[in-house]
Amino acid sequence: MTPLQRVQEKFSQDILETHAFRGDETVLIRPSVLGEVAKFLKTTPELDFNFLMDVTAVDYLFFAGGRIPKEFRFEVVYHFLSLKYNHRLRLKVAVDEKNPEVDTLTDLWASANWYEREVWDMFGIKFKGHPNLKRILMYEEFQGHALRKDYPFNKRQPLIGPQN
Amino acid sequence: MSTQTRSMLLNVGPSHPAMHGVIRLIMELDGEKIKGVDVEIGYLHRAFEKMCETVTYTQCFPYTDRLNYVSPLINNVGFAMAVEKLLGIDIPERAKYIRVIMSEISRVTDHLTCIGASSMELGAMSVFLYLIKAREFLYELVEEITGARLTISYVRIGGVKADLTPGFTDRAFQKIAEVRKVLIEADKLLTRNRIFFDRMKNTGKISAEDVISHGITGPFLRGSGIAYDVRKANPYLIYDRLDFEVPTGTTGDNLDRYFVRMAEMEQSLRIIEQCFQQIPDGPIAGELTGEMLPAAEMVDRAKMGQTEGLLTDEVDLDPTLQGSTKKYYKGISADKKDVVLPPKEETYGNIEGLMNHFKLVMYGHGIRPPVGEVYFPVEGANGELGFYIVSDGRDQPWRVRVHPPCFPIMSALPKCLIGDQMADLVPTFGSVNMIAGELDR
Amino acid sequence: MSFMSSASNFFTSKMSDAMGWARKYSIFQYPFVTACCGMEYMSTAAGHYDVDRFGAGFPRFSPRQSDVLFVVGTISHKMAPVLKDVYDKMCEPKWVVAFGVCTCTGGFYDNYSTVMGIDTIIPVDIYIPGCPPRPENVIDGLMKLQDKIQKGEQSRTLYDPRTKIGRPAQLQEGYSVVQHIKHIESSS
Structure with a gap:
């Protein structure tokens, strides 16, 4: 039984989408159950996802030029790894544009702390309950969130020197 | 009289001799002992x-x-x-x-x-x-x-x-x-x-x-x-x-x-x-049995339709960015026309190669x-x-x-x-x- | 009378030549290393290429003690105030070397986070392009800098990032060695 099947079995109500494109098992869930799913992934002995390898987000604004409609603008993407079983799982959380907020996972994995700060910095997605949610890569004076698709890639906000 | 002590804040970085990298540490010190560290990164964020x-x-x-x-x-x-x-x-x-x-x-x-x-x-x-x-x-x-x-x-x-x-x-x-x-x-x-x-x-x-x-x-x-x-x-x-x-x-x-x-x-x-x-x-190795010719000559020959045997010739680049003549070593690639550029001899030598090349390099x-x-x-x-x-x-x-x-x-x-x-x-x-x-x- | 004045001119010009000669072979550099170019900077400084032959072997990590600011690697907008600060704290006479194309023009990082050439914020004397420049290239730049030091030339121009039109730099009050010594004396 693969990790994907286990998650499907347990949370069949709240799963929006699953796929295993090129062998990467992926689950897309609603934000309301993120805490529960994460706890399930970490504490179930058959899964034992002790590594939270990566947290990032994707902005699907006008995805593929609008040809592929997306219900939710953002997806927060978690990559898990189990050292014991050497299996991986990608967990995605659909996040609405109006209220971009998901639960923090800092109490389960310490690595979530900085990754979630980065997602907040780059995408402006808030993490409820995060102990220190502030910008990490950009400076505090920076307006907007750089990796959102509606932020122009060359819009500069210099601290000193000429504006351009 | 009792001695009052308080911890000291020390800033290290972002440009510091002991830091071979741009990072800023704000350390809380009790004497020589580190009590707390605040790490600040992002000084080389290049998007x-x-x-x-x-x-x-x-x-x-x-x-x-x-x-x-x-x-x-x-x-x-x-x-x-x-x-x-x-x-x-x-x-x-x-x-x-x-x-x-x-x-x-x-x-x-x-x-x-x-x-x-x-x-x-x-x-x-x-x-x-x-x-x-x-x-x-x-x-x-x-x-x-x-x-x-x-x-x-x-x-x-x-x-x-x-x-x-x-x-x-x-x-x-x-x-x-x-x-x-x-x-x-x-x-x-x-x-x-x-x-x-x-x-x-x-x-x-x-x-x-x-x-x-x-x-x-x-x-x-x-x-x-x-x-x-x-x-x-x-x-x-x-x-x-x-x-x-x-x-x-x-x-x-x-x-x-x-x-x-x-x-x-x-x-x-x-x-x-x-x-x-x-x-x-x-x-690739072992296939190049033809003569050695400069890249410009290869292009000229191909323009006139003399593409016979071009693939087996060795091309030499003159001059390269390093300022000296260097042999051109062909890449090793999967046989996938929609991913890999055709060899230069094909690009210059026949229309299929040329089209393949442009389909891969043109905008859009x-x-x-x-x-x-x-x-x-x-x-x-x-x-x-x-x-x-x-x-x-x-x-x-x-x-x-x-x-x-x-x-x-x-x-x-x-x-x-x-x-x-x-x-x-x-x-x-x-x-x-x-x-x-x-x-x- | 004319003899006297020409003699003093002769003396001062020879004196500045001697000063330039002495300065160019004892470059105390401040390596402001941020990024990839630092690897080539290391290679240049180490035994194989050996910048010690040009009297520039000993890096100083205090802006007060250094004459040449080597800006090695991309400068982001977050880093720019730090660079300006380090430059302002250096004593006159001072020179700046832009090491690598990111410091010269911003390179291919034309984006929201990168400064488009450090000559928009501090004056630059020598540009060493390359991504990263080869050690030979760096040594060539270093020799050009030595020429400039010999002649006593210093850049005082800042450039607009888009139009590349120069304008004189509004530098902070030049912080000279004399002032520095006075500062130390007054504080002790």
């Missing part, structure tokens, strides 16, 4: 991920070079493998071996730089000079194949840019022998050196639980006694055919990480040697993977280097995310430092091998 969204897949390679600039070939390989996974293609055997050889050379240069720089910061200047000398030997090898020393952009989607040069194996064995000599010298100078040993031993300690919780991989994780290596756990390329060990430490202090790095360099050199023994003749065409998302991890010099790519079916990636191995290590830096002395910052920071280009992207 790698945003830039990749504005260029085509092939044009991402120069940006990946500059992520971990001490081992750029591993980044190249990682990105190429991720795109190949997205496309679902396989590459020729010979290209796989070349990728492994170049990755391992890069891993050795990375570890050499790490140990050299951290020992220099501990006062062992001569070790730094010796190890940079060894790195110079390896850069010469890299330059011979890729044409550049550092930012190489060597790997292509579906293969590599150029084949190995004739006689490369012998030269590589010579250089490996030289590097081994230097490693033995460095080992003699450092390992039983009282100052070095005492400053590395029992400093920067971190437990295995903390390392796992922080998601740290690479020499840091192995130094804490967990033998996780992507090359063993999910073997990619041809790592499953090679015989190498994963060195581990026991206590997770700076000395263990130093030992792990030294042992890993030896293992990497072993891997290179094995690859040279196993490497098959590729689809190019390599078009299917809609989907993949994550591909490779073992970088600092740990698991993963590329997560989302494609929307166009020639530009919708999103490229790199999982930087330094990032979790830096988030755990306070755990390593708290409780140590102020001076222990230097060896600890040296042994985490922070590469700002990768950390801040």
